[in-house]
Structure formats: structure tokens, C-alpha cells
Amino acid sequence: MSIIIIAAIFIVGFILQIRLMQSPKTALLGNRIGAAFMGAAIIYTIIVYGGMGNSALWLWLVIGGFAGVSLGHVVKMIQMPQMVGMLNGFGGAASALVAIAGSSQFLGDASWYLWLTASLALSVGVLTFTGSMVAAMKLQGIISGKPVNLDESGKLKRILLLTAAGIVLVSTFITGIYSVWVVFLSIISAVYGVIMALRVGGADMPVVISLLNSFSGVAASITGFAVEDPLLVGVGAVVGVSGLILTRIMCRAMNRNLSAVLTGITTVSDSRRAENLLNVSNELEGFNEEKKGSMEIGDVINSAKSVIIVPGYGMAVAQAQGKVKDLIDCLEKAGKQVKIGIHPVAGRMPGHMNVLLAEVGIDYDKLYDMDTINPEFENTDLTIVVGACDVVNPSANTAKGSPIYGMPILEVEKSKNVIVCNLDEKPGYSGVENTLYSMKNVITIWGNASVTVPTITEACR
Structure with a gap:
């Protein structure tokens, strides 16, 4: 019960951050509050999982922190959308890795619920990573910003979805193919993420960036269910919901239908x-x-x-x-x-x-x-x-x-x-x-x- 109460306090802090960032006059304060709560959440998680004495963990924490500070100083404001896209992708990749690590610990005696949530977390996390990387490269001009539809008939998409569903279903009950399950599910999700981002044109990219931001939160929240961490569930849900709200606002501002954006329908000219x-x-x-x-x-x-x-x-x-x-x-x-x-x-x-x-x-x-x-x-x-x-x-x-x-x-x-x-x-x-x-x-x-x-x-x- 104490863990749930502490998680609730952190979640309220993040909601307060979002509230303060709605106004330019309080946005800086909101950003600082959010950073402070995130730092506290990281330390709290390390303590709960007994990682205080893990030197490798602290080493990677320092390396990651240094990389974040360096990027914050080096990246120009004009490049911020690309950076946000990459950070969305890193969040998705982190969720996928945690899902793999967490599910491997209960390999052989996991309930269908934990297997299903781990599978979903892995899928959404990998999809978010590859989709975000493609979106960032489009914004940076590394690849063309024009829409590329590799699956005009939708057949490939249906095959990928059916295959992913089959793998998840089988892997839920047959734990002996754990490594094969991880590889195939990761490949399918990665390909799907690439296709999703490639088929969206540059004019619709703001919608995709906000949607992938939501996906990164959803992946984290599902991962929280998989590893039974209420703090991760709550924080991920906050990010996921706020990202979806922003996506809806963007779609309305551009008079877009989200499904049309993701399927490339809005990029067909007369x-x-x-x-x-x-x-x-x-x-x-x-x-x-x-x-x-x-x-x-x-x-x-x-x-x-x-x-x-x-x-x-x-x-x-x-x-x-x-x-x-x-x-x-x-x-x-x-x-x-x-x-x-x-x-x-x-x-x-x-x-x-x-x-x-x-x-x-x-x-x-x-x-x-x-x-x-x-x-x-x-x-x-x-x-x-x-x-x-x-x-x-x-x-x-x-x-x-x-x-x-x-x-x-x-x-x-x-x-x-x-x-x-x-x-x-x-x-x-x-x-x-x-x-x-x-x-x-x-x-x-x-x-x-x-x-x-x-x-x-x-x-x-």
C-alpha cells in the first residue's frame, strides 16, 4: 500500500508539471518541477529494487545524464523536434528492454496476463523506437520527407498484425520458444514502425511526433504492468494520455483524421x-x-x-x-x-x-x-x-x-x-x-x- 501511495504522489507531481507548462509564465517552473520529480522517481526506483550498491548501474546513470546534458546544450532549438523524436524512440526502446528483462525472470511459470503485457510492451516499445527514428531522420533531412507507401493494398500490414497476434498467442502458453518469440515479435514490430513513419508526409509530421510521444508513454505503462511496478504504470499513463490529447489537438488544428494520416490517404493529390x-x-x-x-x-x-x-x-x-x-x-x-x-x-x-x-x-x-x-x-x-x-x-x-x-x-x-x-x-x-x-x-x-x-x-x- 505504501508503494501505491508514493507512486500516487509522484504522479500528482507530474500532473502538476503539465498544468504549469500550459502557461508561458509558469512553464519554466513546471519544467523544473518535472525534472525534480523524475530525478526523485529514478532514485526511489533504484532503492526499491536494491540497486544502491550496483556500481555498473550508477556508471550508466552518470553516462546517460552526461549525454542528456550535452545534447541539451549542443542541439539547436530548430533541431528540437528531431531530438524529441529521438527521445520518444529511446523511451520506447527502454520499455522494450525492460519488458524482455522482466519477463525472462519469470520464464516458465508466468501467468498468461504477465506474458501478454510483456508481449504488448515489447511490441509497442520497438514500434515506437523504429517509427521515431524514421520520423527524426525525415525531420533532419537524412531521408526524404515525402510519403513512401510500401503497402498500398494493406496486405503487408494485415500479415504483420496476424503474424504478431499468432506469435503472442503461442508464446503465451509455450514458454520454450521464448528467444524465438522475442526475435520475431521485435522484427515484426520494427518493420511496422518503419512502414508507419515512412508513409506519412512532412506536412503531417507534427501529428506523428505527438502520437509517438503518446506511444512511448503507453509502452512504459504496459511495461509497468508486466513488471508489476505501479509507479511506471502511472507515469507512463500520464505521458500516454497527454500525448493522445496533444495528437487530437493537432489533428483538429490540421483538420486531419488520424487514421488517414497514418495510412497516407491525405497525401494523394488531385x-x-x-x-x-x-x-x-x-x-x-x-x-x-x-x-x-x-x-x-x-x-x-x-x-x-x-x-x-x-x-x-x-x-x-x-x-x-x-x-x-x-x-x-x-x-x-x-x-x-x-x-x-x-x-x-x-x-x-x-x-x-x-x-x-x-x-x-x-x-x-x-x-x-x-x-x-x-x-x-x-x-x-x-x-x-x-x-x-x-x-x-x-x-x-x-x-x-x-x-x-x-x-x-x-x-x-x-x-x-x-x-x-x-x-x-x-x-x-x-x-x-x-x-x-x-x-x-x-x-x-x-x-x-x-x-x-x-x-x-x-x-x-
Whole structure:
């Protein structure tokens, strides 16, 4: 009973951490509380399992701690989604290893319940590891971010599921094939994880990252059942549930169906529709260039009284957040009202963009989410887009069958004037042409945002 009470205290601490991290003002405190409780949970677990005198255990604890601190200092904020993906994978791998080690101890006299939970923990853990590694490599650009469907008919997936179910069923009652069971179940789960991540395109990657975060918690929780550890069960459940809630929020923000994302259905484009959009874009191009020729950036900026800035992942890649801060300071010094519109998937994971902007001292009070800022665009004199493409693409409302169709966007085209500072006119991760660029109230400035944004700052002085 005392173990359950202590586990409950730790779980309440982690829930408090999550609650505090919902607000930028208390997020740092929440992060520290979470780290403190996690450290205490590790020490408590070592004591309970009699590991205080195990020198090898302490050695690996020091090595792991040093690696974590080093990664925290070396990894840039722009690479944080990749790091989160890798950490999700490591969590899944750890759960799988604990499930194997724990189940091997009761080999021969285990109940069906312990065998089943160990099997599930191993499956989910390995799937999380391989899926997370593929997702991290996609985000890093090591492998293509385009969807790769290796199983269009779904036959391979069904075979894998049936085979895994058969192996789990047999291994539950026939303990003599323990090592074969572990190998086959690990291989099947690993392949399934790779297929799941490969078939998802870059535009949907934030959903996958949050889902794999949930999987890592679920794997830990199931492992807790397998080794009969209530603390691991509870903490894993907290991570799993919070990850699922975040996944649901991300799906709603992108108007996605989770099953469609994981099966790659949302990545099938309507080629005829895309062609029509391109033709419309070409027809408007001449008019747009004429409009641009008659518009001086300085005149547009200086005549604007209200300005909304929309940052995207391209800004993060260019490391231009400092330049955006200079622009904001200049605009406010000129007496203009400045707000920043943040799309839920402006970065590679939820909250990524908010942290990038906070790093350079941009006040959180200036940041507005999509639902709050969208009604204000039609009354805004000027919107400046910096490194954002899919999240401001009007095609999301018209291009049926495209990867972004139905995805809620920041409605920047409703502003009186729009300045776009993107690297080039190529499509974003979705591969859908951005019709915003050819609209008559839009000025496009192509190039690296760290170079182009200062030109706007100079024009407002």
C-alpha cells in the first residue's frame, strides 16, 4: 500500500508539471518541477529494487545524464523536434528492454496476463523506437520527407498484425520458444514502425511526433504492468494520455483524421485540381507584377497602422527570429500596432515557434493563436509572412484532394496588403502550389529571411 501511495504522489507531481507548462509564465517552473520529480522517481526506483550498491548501474546513470546534458546544450532549438523524436524512440526502446528483462525472470511459470503485457510492451516499445527514428531522420533531412507507401493494398500490414497476434498467442502458453518469440515479435514490430513513419508526409509530421510521444508513454505503462511496478504504470499513463490529447489537438488544428494520416490517404493529390490552380496562378502573375511595380514597400509599411507578422518554419531554418525582433521594434517605434499570428504547426511540433520567438525576447503577450488572430486579418493594414507556406496557402480551402485540403490556415490574404518573405516560390512540405503569391494585394520578396527581413526594417525607418 505504501508503494501505491508514493507512486500516487509522484504522479500528482507530474500532473502538476503539465498544468504549469500550459502557461508561458509558469512553464519554466513546471519544467523544473518535472525534472525534480523524475530525478526523485529514478532514485526511489533504484532503492526499491536494491540497486544502491550496483556500481555498473550508477556508471550508466552518470553516462546517460552526461549525454542528456550535452545534447541539451549542443542541439539547436530548430533541431528540437528531431531530438524529441529521438527521445520518444529511446523511451520506447527502454520499455522494450525492460519488458524482455522482466519477463525472462519469470520464464516458465508466468501467468498468461504477465506474458501478454510483456508481449504488448515489447511490441509497442520497438514500434515506437523504429517509427521515431524514421520520423527524426525525415525531420533532419537524412531521408526524404515525402510519403513512401510500401503497402498500398494493406496486405503487408494485415500479415504483420496476424503474424504478431499468432506469435503472442503461442508464446503465451509455450514458454520454450521464448528467444524465438522475442526475435520475431521485435522484427515484426520494427518493420511496422518503419512502414508507419515512412508513409506519412512532412506536412503531417507534427501529428506523428505527438502520437509517438503518446506511444512511448503507453509502452512504459504496459511495461509497468508486466513488471508489476505501479509507479511506471502511472507515469507512463500520464505521458500516454497527454500525448493522445496533444495528437487530437493537432489533428483538429490540421483538420486531419488520424487514421488517414497514418495510412497516407491525405497525401494523394488531385493532379487536375493542381493543374487548374497553377493556371490561375499564371493568369494572375502578370497583374500581380504590375501591382508590385506600382507599390513601394516603404509606402505600404509607412501607411500601415496595424501589422500582423506570421512566422513559419522557414524563419527558423534561416535563424531569422532576431531579425524579426528588430522589425517588430522598428514598427512599434513608428507607432504601429504589431501582433504575431502563430499557426499550431508553424514549427515542426506544437509550441516550437513560440519558444523560438521567446529566445530573442519577443513578448508572449504579442503571440496570438490561429482562432484568435484570424478574425483580425480583414481589418489589418499589413501582414508580413516570414518563412511560412502551407499554413497561409489559400489552396487549403479550394484544392480538393490535395494534402492540405480542409486544413485551417491563417487567412492572411484578407489583409489590405501582404508582404511575403520566403526563400522561393516552391511549394511547402505538402507539395501544393501556394496561390497566395499571385494575389493582387501581395508583394513577394524571395531570398533568405535573415537577409530579406532587414530590408523591410530599413524601409520602415
